[in-house]
Amino acid sequence: MSSVFFMLTMGLYFVSTVCYLAYLLRRAETLSKVSLGITAVGFATHTIALVARMTDTAQAPLPTFHEALSFFSWMLILVFLAVEFRRQLHVLGSFIVPLALVSLVTAAAFRSDEASSLQPVFKTLWVHVTLSMLGTVGFAVAFIAGVMYLIQDGLLKSKRFNVLYAKLPALDYLDHLNQQSIVMGFPLLTLGIISGAFSAEIVRGTYVNWNPEQTWAMVTWGFYFAVLVGRLTIGWRAKRAAYLTIIGFAGVILTLIGVVLKSHGSVS
Amino acid sequence: MHVIVVGLSHKTAPVEIREKLAVPESRLREALSRLCSYPGVREGLLLSTCNRVEVYAVVEELEAGYGRVQEFLADTHLSLSSEHLTPHLYWHAGDRAIGHLFRVASSLDSMIVGESQILGQIKDAFEVALTHKASGLLLNKIVKKAISVAKRVRTETKIAETAVSVSYAAVELAKKIFSNLTEKTVLLIGAGEMAKLAARHLIANGVRQVRITTRNFQHGLELAQRFNGTAVPFEDYKTELAGADIVLVSTGASHYLVTADDVQRAMRQRMSRPMFLIDISVPRNIDPAVRPIDDAFLFDIDDLHMRVEQNREDRLREAAKAEQMVVEEVAVLGQWLQSLEVTPTIVALRSRTEELKRREVDKILARLAHLSSEDRAAVEALASAIVNKMVHGTMVTLKAEAKSSSGAAYVDAARRFFNLEETPAVYPPGQADVSELPDENIAGNGVGRLPEASLVQHTSKEQGRRVS
Numbered sequence: 001m002s003s004v005f006f007m008l009t010m011g012l013y014f015v016s017t018v019c020y021l022a023y024l025l026r027r028a029e030t031l032s033k034v035s036l037g038i039t040a041v042g043f044a045t046h047t048i049a050l051v052a053r054m055t056d057t058a059q060a061p062l063p064t065f066h067e068a069l070s071f072f073s074w075m076l077i078l079v080f081l082a083v084e085f086r087r088q089l090h091v092l093g094s095f096i097v098p099l100a101l102v103s104l105v106t107a108a109a110f111r112s113d114e115a116s117s118l119q120p121v122f123k124t125l126w127v128h129v130t131l132s133m134l135g136t137v138g139f140a141v142a143f144i145a146g147v148m149y150l151i152q153d154g155l156l157k158s159k160r161f162n163v164l165y166a167k168l169p170a171l172d173y174l175d176h177l178n179q180q181s182i183v184m185g186f187p188l189l190t191l192g193i194i195s196g197a198f199s200a201e202i203v204r205g206t207y208v209n210w211n212p213e214q215t216w217a218m219v220t221w222g223f224y225f226a227v228l229v230g231r232l233t234i235g236w237r238a239k240r241a242a243y244l245t246i247i248g249f250a251g252v253i254l255t256l257i258g259v260v261l262k263s264h265g266s267v268s
Numbered sequence: 269m270h271v272i273v274v275g276l277s278h279k280t281a282p283v284e285i286r287e288k289l290a291v292p293e294s295r296l297r298e299a300l301s302r303l304c305s306y307p308g309v310r311e312g313l314l315l316s317t318c319n320r321v322e323v324y325a326v327v328e329e330l331e332a333g334y335g336r337v338q339e340f341l342a343d344t345h346l347s348l349s350s351e352h353l354t355p356h357l358y359w360h361a362g363d364r365a366i367g368h369l370f371r372v373a374s375s376l377d378s379m380i381v382g383e384s385q386i387l388g389q390i391k392d393a394f395e396v397a398l399t400h401k402a403s404g405l406l407l408n409k410i411v412k413k414a415i416s417v418a419k420r421v422r423t424e425t426k427i428a429e430t431a432v433s434v435s436y437a438a439v440e441l442a443k444k445i446f447s448n449l450t451e452k453t454v455l456l457i458g459a460g461e462m463a464k465l466a467a468r469h470l471i472a473n474g475v476r477q478v479r480i481t482t483r484n485f486q487h488g489l490e491l492a493q494r495f496n497g498t499a500v501p502f503e504d505y506k507t508e509l510a511g512a513d514i515v516l517v518s519t520g521a522s523h524y525l526v527t528a529d530d531v532q533r534a535m536r537q538r539m540s541r542p543m544f545l546i547d548i549s550v551p552r553n554i555d556p557a558v559r560p561i562d563d564a565f566l567f568d569i570d571d572l573h574m575r576v577e578q579n580r581e582d583r584l585r586e587a588a589k590a591e592q593m594v595v596e597e598v599a600v601l602g603q604w605l606q607s608l609e610v611t612p613t614i615v616a617l618r619s620r621t622e623e624l625k626r627r628e629v630d631k632i633l634a635r636l637a638h639l640s641s642e643d644r645a646a647v648e649a650l651a652s653a654i655v656n657k658m659v660h661g662t663m664v665t666l667k668a669e670a671k672s673s674s675g676a677a678y679v680d681a682a683r684r685f686f687n688l689e690e691t692p693a694v695y696p697p698g699q700a701d702v703s704e705l706p707d708e709n710i711a712g713n714g715v716g717r718l719p720e721a722s723l724v725q726h727t728s729k730e731q732g733r734r735v736s
Binding site: 152156161165168169170172173236237238240 | 443446539540541559562563565567574578
């Protein structure tokens with residue numbers, strides 16, 4: 001049953017992405033309502049899919065890469081709906097929903113219907129995965145806020161007062177969103193890494209073994225630590241912060257790719 | 269019975285004429301009672317703002333009514349005569365008069381299309397007319413409808429959303445950089461008119477901290493008092509830069525007062541907090557080399573003008589949508605007005621009672637099949653007699669009151685008492701909510717009879733100026 005809802009969700013997010021992208025180009029606001037409606041329905045089916053998957057496999061939510069990505073996508077939409085609800089920031093949908101769709105499609109590519117047969121000891125891993133994923137959601141939102149910041153900054157600098165200019169919010173709000181996302185994402189990632197280290201200790205008897213994936217994770221962590229400290233102490237905000245968070249998210253993506261390659265390597 | 273408007277506006281008359289015609293609030297009451305004392309004038313409403321003076325009236329005879337209202341207008345000022353006024357006046361009746369009011373209320377006829385003051389002014393004028401009983405059934409309905417049309421235009425189009433003055437464009441831009449202006453500090457360097465206006469707009473939009481510096485410190489002090497701000501010595505303006513989120517420069521200096529180095533230094537001190545610089549001076553006072561500096565956003569007078577021009581185009585596009593709404597709404601109201609004619613009401617009343625009688629007679633005769641044909645005729649005659657006697661009084665009253673001032677009210681009442689809503693469609697007065705009105709049957713009704721859609725945008729010096 002979960003697969004039906006999963007496919008349905010993917011379809012809805014796809015339609016919603018198309019609507020939200022069209023919304024960027026058009027003056028009328030009505031499209032945003034349509035898109036929001038579709039996204040909300042998609043979010044509901046997504047929730048059902050996730051819950052169904054959990055009960056199907058009778059396992060904690062995030063044992064596999066597929067579930068982790070699906071959960072990531074779900075969290076992104078949740079954050080979007082929360083921001084939209086509070087700030088009526090329709091244009092955010094034009095950026096977040098496509099990202100959620102991409103991660104869901106990627107999740108679909110890694111879907112396997114049999115429950116993963118992890119040893120009991122591995123099951124503590126879900127804590128690590130959940131926390132890391134929540135941290136990643138924070139960085140993803142920071143990334144999107146950064147992209148929106150750079151676009152609006154560019155439009156203002158070049159004095160192109162187009163439809164996009166009208167729809168994007170004030171620069172300082174985007175900077176604030178960027179900061180908030182990192183402030184929330186960073187501690188979660190930190191906890192994710194610590195719990196990962198504990199899991200590794202249980203499984204392999206060592207906390208860290210500096211494989212490429214772990215190295216990247218530590219580099220990412222250090223990077224965001226610097227971004228956060230830089231902002232608070234020496235004014236790494238505004239445009240610089242936007243650039244930094246975009247670079248940082250690229251690091252996160254590389255780490256994830258590393259995880260995928262590793263898990264594939266271990267399977268074959 | 270005719271609804272008419274006679275008046276003049278910024279489009280037809282120069283200010284010298286308008287100011288003579290303008291009726292001060294204290295004399296409105298007297299003017300209204302004078303208007304209604306003219307023979308043949310049933311209802312009246314006087315709209316007097318500094319951009320227009322218009323009389324809306326319900327009159328018995330069209331030509332005579334025009335004449336009376338024109339006479340009334342000429343009488344408002346000693347130095348005016350009818351001949352004087354004629355070239356500046358416009359006259360509309362029926363759908364065109366109603367359409368005109370709708371357009372005026374929706375700010376489609378305003379000097380600054382989309383400005384919102386006119387609606388308040390119409391509400392006030394209506395209030396006065398109501399308290400002095402100058403406005404009756406027809407005008408009440410029409411003005412209420414005009415107000416609801418104006419609100420519909422406001423919510424369904426973006427006609428009022430954009431800045432159409434240079435000083436307001438500065439505020440609009442500021443809001444794309446700072447989401448909340450209340451915590452922001454404005455630094456005013458020099459005090460040109462436009463800069464002062466922009467500062468006033470910024471304050472109206474929440475800015476609380478204003479710092480002012482002018483070459484003449486005394487002048488700066490006076491301004492500071494006016495804006496509830498702080499005056500700073502002119503020599504210090506460069507050090508003040510770092511503390512300012514919004515910098516407004518307009519001095520008569522012929523060189524760059526603010527250089528790229530100054531801004532770079534300020535940005536370092538501000539730790540990259542964005543800074544919005546507006547240069548309203550000609551020649552420019554801020555070096556254009558400031559533009560590429562990160563997180564500093566410089567706009568000069570041309571940029572602001574460009575923004576205003578774009579907004580103007582947007583407004584025109586929205587105005588076209590609004591004109592369409594007006595046409596629709598006039599058609600809806602036109603149906604109601606039509607229903608207030610006496611003759612169709614009497615016809616409708618007759619056919620309604622005839623139909624009722626027919627139904628009841630048929631019903632009873634079907635049950636009394638044993639009756640002879642004479643008896644049947646007697647039953648039918650009885651029914652006819654009762655029905656005719658019942659409605660006789662109504663018919664007579666309707667005919668008698670047709671020409672009186674309350675004729676329309678009688679028609680309206682008769683329609684409601686006898687439930688004559690079906691043909692033609694009637695909307696009870698007071699039901700101003702557009703959403704409840706069906707929008708079928710409106711095509712072609714009154715369309716094209718509106719005053720020629722004047723989408724011409726009029727330039728104005730400043731939007732901030734009060735219209736009245």
